[in-house]
Amino acid sequence: MIKMGKKTLAAFGTATAVALIAGASYAHHAFSAEFDADAPVLLEGTVTRVEWVNPHTWIHIDVEQEDGTTQPWMVEGGTPNTLLRAGLNRRTLSPGTDLVVRGYQSIDRLCAPACKANGRDVTFPNGEQMFVGSSGTGAPEDGADPTE
Template structure:
């Protein structure tokens, strides 16, 4: 009797765990749900904040506008583990350094985007986006 109850509880626990894992993977957003493929963006700015957190790293930069004002942009990168596999860490983008970011604007029309590629201080170019449904970026298409 105890063995049967233990088996039922163990099976229920495994099923619940499996359902939780499946739910988490389905709950993760796609590129197309948050970002606009028709609105590529390229900015150059000074790094103000670096967040290497799951599920995505974020980089915030102050970008000088044509009228002289400054806008703080936030860009979503891939996960910290994806970035580590590409040999990029938070120390590669120190606060105050200047970076060039190419990607796509968010659908919410705010100063947010998906970074597909970043030119790091020192000239190294790194692909930082990891969304499997993100399109290939053609640089030079503006803000």
């Protein structure tokens, strides 16, 4: 067994806490690392599923193309807790729900297996609009984030 003095133990505890916080910060990416502020998208589609997972929710929608085919999109939202506090839940974002999503496309532009976007807000058929993004990630100040 290794014996440590109080100062050594406190320093070790502080170093461990700093390492854990740094790891968590690194894991939560900045907007610009994955999405393009110069590539806004407006998607009209139908929810196929929602992944209520940390650190971001993923809203999957099928968007009908001009030729009649559908293109699947994965829309990144804020944390599940953020969306729940905003009033969204499994019932409001259930499969079959029609949405208009405003956001920004991924920087890689790849659409396999689905196109990706960072969602800023969603509009429901009744006209209700809700913010679904993450605050403080460096996303463009576009008026969607109520904390801006």
